[in-house]
Amino acid sequence: MRFLGFIIVCLTGALLLYGTGEFPDWGDPDSPASTHLSNHYIEKAIEETQVPNLVTAVLADYRGFDTMFETAVVFCAGLACFLLLRDFSQKKERFYRHTPTGVILHVKDSKKTLKVGKEFEHMDKDWVPSDLIIKTVCRILIPFIQIYALYVVAHGDFSPGGGFQGGVIFGSSLILLAISYDLKTLVRRVNEKVIGIFAALGVLIYVGIGVICMSMGGNFLDYSKLAPLVPGDPHHIRALGMLGVEIGVGIAVTAAMAIIYINIVSEGRHDEGL
């Protein structure tokens, strides 16, 4: 099987390398990919959309439909992880820690529960206290990562960035919290229901902006029709519409990242996890 696989891989590679002989050279400005549509994007985008970052302009305006369904794909991935893994069944054995003394209680009867509060806290069998240095460094770092993520979303029209990138950075800050403390800390801070609603809200913002454009008499996602609704210079209305769409994308991606991570590392039980 290995040998057969190796032969198949070599054949595929040889075929592709043979095909590259007809391909344009590295960095050729007259290559077919860079001659037809992309020239229109580069030369006309600033005139048509007022957005200097061409990638954002193409992503959120010229190819707005594509990006909308892309956001839906991310939402569906979060939903699929939730449906595949989420486990609501109570565990039979539970462990509690008496906070003042550090004594660990092992409850084998599934019906008996201790009240978790100031005196007792939940824990897993294989619970390891987090390191003080890691905790402190991450506690200082996380707010800055989140502010940077918001900057990347908000400034995506003018500099490298956008909804997907900012959403991933924000989601990674949540994951850093889960790694440096434990998963329970993250689940306590961001409720499961809230995060599910946020994932749907992101897609809803995107589709909602498109529907508002339609109700104002334009095409779906034709941001120029939003001008009467937004105070300020109507010149920049397409940039503002793109910003709204990117915020929706950012929210959806952040929530989907958190859902995927929480469900995979704890196998759907939402306890300590990794």
Place this chain on the structure above:
Amino acid sequence: MTDLLPLIVAKYNYWLYVILMMIGLYAMIAKNNLIKKLVGMNIFQTAIILFYVSIGYKTDATIPIIQNAHGGQGAHSAVIHAADYINPLPHVLMLTAIVVSVATFGVAMALAVRIYQRYQTLEEDELRMRLADIGLEE
């Protein structure tokens, strides 16, 4: 052989992507562990992303963000030349492809977790044996 060398130098981006793609494809075909297959799939996707991004490159061009778009010297009056900025379209397509690869990887990991919970293994041959055992019992 003397003909081949300039060909490789002029198109080395394609060679790199084909090599990466072969690594990913081999991992997907030959590896026994499901997680290793997933890693192979990710390498494959990375190769495709590199291929597209390299297509968008132009010599002596800068990133696709218009300079001095709002204010600054010669704003708006200056004509924008397509040759000065690299092609933004492959970047957009690959931005969405990266998102899809993250989504597929997340769902694949979730499926792998479910398979492990049920069969206690992620090795393909052991999984086949367990599935055959279940088939005999029924």
